[in-house]
Amino acid sequence: MPIQYVPVQVGVVGKPNVGKTTFFAAATLIDAKIAPYPFTTIEPNRGIGYVRIECVCREFGVRDNPRNSICIDGWRFIPIELIDVAGLVPGAWEGRGLGNRFLDELRRAPVLIHVVDAAGATDEEGRPTKPGTRDPCEDIRFLEKEVDMWIFQNLKREWDRVVRLVEMAGKDILDVLYERFSGYGVSRGVIECVLNELDLARKKPSRWSDNDLLNFVHEVRVRAKPIVIAANKADIPEAEDNIKRMVREFPHLKIVPTSAVAELALRKAAKSGLIKYLPGDPDFEVIDEKRLTSQQAKALEYIRERILKKWGSTGVQQVINEAIFGALGMVAVFPVEDENKLCDKDGNVLPDVLLVPKGTTARELAYRIHTELGENFICAIDVRTKQRLGADTPLENRAVVKIVARR
Template sequence: MVVIGVIGKPNVGKSTFFKAVTLLPVKIADYPFTTLEPYKGQGYLVIECIERRFNVKCNPRSGVCRNGYRYVPIEMIDVPGLVKEAYKGKGLGNKFLDAIRNADILINIVDIAGSTDENGNMVTPGSYNPLEDFYWIEEEVDLWFFKKVKSNLNKVKRKIKEEPEKIFDHFYSIVSGFKIKREDIFVALRKIEKPLSEILESEELLYKFLKILRSVSKPIIHAANKVDLHYGKMFYNKAVKEYPDKIIVPTSAYIELGLRVLDMEGKIEYIPGTNDIIIKSNDPYVRTFIEYAEESVLKEFKTTGVQTILNIAIFNVLGYIAIWPVAREDLKDTKGRTLPDVYLLPPGTTVKDLAERIHSDLLKDMIKAKEITTGKFLNKEDKLGHNYVINILTKK
């Protein structure tokens, strides 16, 4: 399952964002270190269901399908609020560091309205410049990674001295615990254009290399949160100009959470990631909230940005694809359920990888696969594409 880490200062809206995408109750209050432990929860990526392509009705085994939109489970981690020098253990730094080890990507929640200072204390909106928070949060992650690797380097250097031909393997033994793949290291080496032996002998080169490696294996994108406030829009426009190389998505976790709660209560009908809202209640506060949502965010940005940034993280940055495995050409599984599963899989996934993911015995008996939409037959080593509907054919 894809793992997304939610990071940022205290009081920037991390817990609100987390609650909106998981609906798992967590403590929400306006003081530093509201989240005292990393929270793990199941969030949902909302994508168009493939049922529309075939004019059928799906029966999901996990998640749900509403109005042609499939809610695909993903793992979310809400980590404790960061302060500067968290990598040294300040604030709740160590808890934060442990929490992001297994994340595939990190979303930095920035209070773009400038209503929290650098320590996460509440201040008058617009009185703090939030543009710094796009930079120093990334730096904390990079310094933590550098510190962790450096602490194990001397032990590994001794092994490298004894077996210089295994330098790559020994270095990989340090970073593999951070969910870093071998290919990530090769990509980082190509970018820095220096041999690993030279990198390990220079702290300056090592930091530069690890910064690249972290950006490859655990990229950080940014949610410009509280954009519904006046100063939020002003600072968001400044941030986009200041950091043209960063992915910055305007968000309002407050409005997203409100819409989802009203939807759950049956007072509105709302599909996350859209601006289509049907009011089903006569309660005055419902209409007032919807009017605020439309005027402050939806008219200008089309969505609250919460679902948008999840989709960007998984599909655009990580390059994952959605695959719909079926046991029969009529789109059913062995129990007669229609399109019961959808897998989010990394780029480069092959038919063989999918078969192994479904069941190891399936790989043993597999002959080939068929993509149902096109009718094309695929071999074991053929790579899969986004929204492929795959029927794996076996000897039995």
């Protein structure tokens, strides 16, 4: 039976015209609608993007045939689900610009990529302006507030019920709040930790001020739905100073300079066989100079000089990797059924890669593959070292493991 694979969801958010749809199109290589007008994206777009890791095939000297992922030149691309949420404008949490509907799309996404116009070429509502006019730091503050206020409002609406359950029905506040947050994918541990940290665990819900509630929501959200910043339009000269300032002003955030248009151009050129380029590469190679029009050649050279040489890459792949491996702290593991041939029952070599939270144990991995495999778990084998791993051993990134189970 093939392993069931549910891709991690990543929300792509930001005000209109910052490049979300371009980013999404580049990351998924689907031709989504791209236009410089607010609200061109009405329905949220969903598509498959990828994180990139070094595959283990070369290390083991095997030729793999992946099933749930792709291996190109020794790089493994593992699918994740991207959700392109239409432009969020200030006041979205109150319903401005269909904001509530868009925000609801993000409920289950455990991490967000906030696409920011680092060139400052769009005002607070996303209308085009002269580069350098808008301070993108404001956009970072605005979006955090929108997300917090949206959750705050949803929780506030149910607060009478929370009061009744805790103060009249005698339920534990931790259980009640955990249940309220279950739709957002927040763990009990996070709720408990924030309640204690803010000294709210023993305060009666009827005595919580709006400020208590807002602080609580903010602290839970920071832990449960982290945001990474794609400092987009990094190809525009005005972006450089802004990016430096963002890094200084938000030391707790990961800020990745990106150029979504450049990534889209490179992927299209690669797709039509003009260049050799893998998402995330620091450079590309022209396959046949003669096939390029002079305009194409110029555009590619521009991308090389202004983006790749300056920033090291277009940043699109990097920010996705940062969301999954940095902000969410996940690790990639390769489960196999035959520890010598590194294959599954059908002989597929290194067929699957699973993204799991750091700290996932060998037994938890078994459960993740099949409930039965978890129930009958005996031990796991680290294929690299041939060592036996006990049930509670946490798995390392790029581990290749065989699960041994009772039949």
